[in-house]
Amino acid sequence: MKTSRRVFLKSGGLALFGIGLAGSIPPFVARAVAAEQNKMPFNKRKTLICIFQRGAMDGLMAVTPFNDPFLKAARPNLMMSAAQSANGKSLIDLDGKFGLHPSMQAFEPLFREGRLGIVHGIGSPNTTRSHFDAQDYMESGTPFQKGTPSGWLNRALGLLQEDHLSPFAGVALTSAMPRSFYGDNPSVAISNLQDFSIQMRGNQAGTNMAAKSFEELYDKTASGLLQEAGRESFEAMKILKTADLKNYKPAEGVTYPGSALANALKQIAQLIKMNVGLEVAFAESNGWDTHFNQGTDNGVFARNVADLSNSISAFWNDLSAYQDDVMLMTMTEFGRTVRQNGTRGTDHGRASCNFILGNNVQGGKVYGRVDELSEDNLEDKRDLAVTTDFRSVFSEVATQHLHLKNSATLFPEWKQENIGLIKT
């Protein structure tokens, strides 16, 4: 065993996977090798990508019920029309009732093709209007329990069919571990995949020697925990090394925007293409707390939705060969007031909308219920009412797409109510 390990170490790469090194290599790699004899270490997995829009997106501006007279009255400076105008800055009429923000034109073909679904009136049963609390509840998946130690995406990892997960099963492209991934199932938070290596700036020889020393030490340590994590770390590192991360070329004709979100999605696409066993990925989009000068067809909101839709659409097109295995869902902690405030913005509200993209989505439709926005129909006489519990959508998407077994613990003390968003 010792010898074969050395051979493996010296060669270092994935080329030797096929020649029977079982026993000295980490179990997840061995299984992967057994599963597939090419240089991809894993067979294809389903991947769910979640994007948290922090700050609370104004769902009524992203997807506007454009015929609503009350909304028009409540937002004299924030309302766009769906009527075609010369400058082309009108809402994109989706179904005669809802209009997509003009800066989200990248979403229009996806919606028309039936791959993009929208749920409107989605939100939390907990009425808090605190960003922190609402995000916390949405990410823990327990809207009335602050002390829940785990996040819902971490619990989803625990409900996957495989007995053993890849070290890349759960990856957040964020600098700190998001609340959604808190928990006992291994998950990685990393903002740049290139950091996944042994590094000594400006000293390549030293780096190589150090990497070799560490690999040897961790491989032989008496601590089971450190040994296993060590082995997996080095294998994962080598897998990433085989891909030229820095010079990544997306699929032809695809250009990612230069934003942080696009950069995160691009790296997720790389992981998916490498078949490293990614099953749940997480990214963030910031800047949705639009109290001031929200704008209409241009301005801060327009820039945000343009980035969101262009990043997602680039990601989707980049993965053209993998689309059957990929599903993407956006989420935001709450929506914003129906009425515009004194600084041409909107304040913290209740329901918003979210987007779900995938070949198995019954798209081309706006799900959920949005009543006429007369004062009596609003929550606390000010906000779009929550008519769909976020857990209905999250659990349907995750359970169906990832084939979770026994999903009752995904959202504890809550009974699943599918809304029929995902093809069964």
Next chain:
Amino acid sequence: MKRIQRISFPLLLFFGFWFYSFHPAEPPKIKFPYKAAGLNDRQAAAHLLSRFTFGATPSQIDAVVKQGLVAWFESQLNATYKDDSLKSRLGAYDAINLSNEEVLLNFPKNFQVVRMAINDSIISKDSVGSKSPQYRAAIDNYMASNGFRPQKDLNQQFINQKILRSVYSENQLQEVMTSFWFNHFNVSLTKDDCSHFIPAYERDVIRPQALGNFSDLLIATAKSPAMLYYLDNFSSASDNNPFNKKKDKKQPQPAAPTGAVADTLIARLKKIRKEKGINENYAREVMELHTMGVDGGYSQQDVTEAARVLTGWTIYPFQVNRKTKALERSARFEKEGFVRDGDFLFAANRHDAGTKTVLGKQYGPDKGYAEGVELLNDLAIHPSTAKFICKKIATRFVSDQPVQSLVEKMSKTFLSQKGDIKAVLITMVSAREFWEPGALREKTKSPFELAIGAIRSLNAKVEDPYPLFNWISRMGERIYSYQAPTGFPDKGQYWINTGALLNRMNFGLALASGKISGIRADLPALNQYHEPESSQAALVTYSKLIIPERDLAKTVERLKPMLNDPELSEKVNKASQATAGNDNDMQAANKTTTTAKPARKENVTMLAQVVGVIIGSPEYQRR
């Protein structure tokens, strides 16, 4: 009675007397049974230091043996070192001594600055959010002319002081316990509402009582603005009290003839009522996380009732204009039960004056502030709390899975000494279980412990702590920013995962090779400037210095082949070129040598390499 018999009978047989059992209030005495566990003085000192400091400094084991282990531990429990050198290092940080109110005045939040700038006509409403340099400059000028500073400066000073205290404080146990209790009573910088109050929370609530009494600590956290905001109790209010009933009676009467006015008034009153409400978050977490534990034996009904007891526990208003009114009001209402204590306010008009029953005991009616104090005191010394807290302490200081017998001993002390934290620690270290082989090096260092410990191991100088914070965050522990009230989990599995582990190794390499800005490690000084004869000698010498009192034979043996690599010298030469710059003659000379004593610069590079590997090694991840 049963308990006393069980313990005292065999002891009576052996010693002829047993004092404590008959005088359960007598505090435990320190006794270190390490010899019975097969440890010598140095090994025992190393173990003590690994448990009650952020890592031993190079000469500390000898110093503790010289001082006497018990004497050292006593001095740590009393935390009486003056820490002059630390104080002078902290002198540069002006914000960490500010009161909560001063913090609010000096570090307004961005949106507050924007609002004020609009009110003062410095910027126009329409320009808010603009990315133009003029807008930015206007805001910056406005802040500077009003003496406002960005909140990130406050957070940075706060984080820096924690790093400096952990590295340099002589009162190491106090600082370790401060980390422990902060994490136990976790609040988070990620929650904007409470973030301003967190520096004072650690400074005034946690640190001074970290080695005090658990009840006091619990009550102090309950009354702190940081906790009141973090778990929302500041907003928890009821109208079930005489103040509101008076209003109820008053309002409809004068309005009786004119319906419209009355309707408006009543509607407004109802709206205020509706916005008020009991918030159970704190009541739930105080039982689940702070005292009894999730399986402690309380029900949802107990949570609801406890929340009623704690209604009206809120924050004394900070804004100056509201303050005078509040002062008048509280003076007027003092005899009606309002209580002010620093930034805390018990608002009797928000308190539920009715009768409540928690865990079978009645609280109230009409006892106001005293009900909450009574409840928290009762929770603090509940048997479930004793077990839960003692298990958590043993998990922190002994192993991820402390043995039941140890937790039981500690729980007994916790109860008999009414939550005296020192007494619990003394019972823990006086127990055989603390010293047994199964408890040695059983803990995995958290990223913070790894980073601070490595600096202490190398006697490195911290000139700017903040870059270290970034490393600690990258390794998975963004201090003060754990979002959930559970605090960071205290178990090795949580810290050791693929991404984090590589960063630990990189941290070791970066620290040893001087690549962490703000931190300077003088590796040759560690060995009194005796240059090791060879890379192998360096490995042996520095392993002993950095990981003392451990059997490192295997580690050394595993690393030796790599140091014997015939290509190594050349590789290191190259490395040396990269770091040493353009010293061509030296490179030329070195190329020909393979075994001779390396030149100085190259030796430093080699040393950095060896030390970096030691700090990143699996042995060093454990304590």
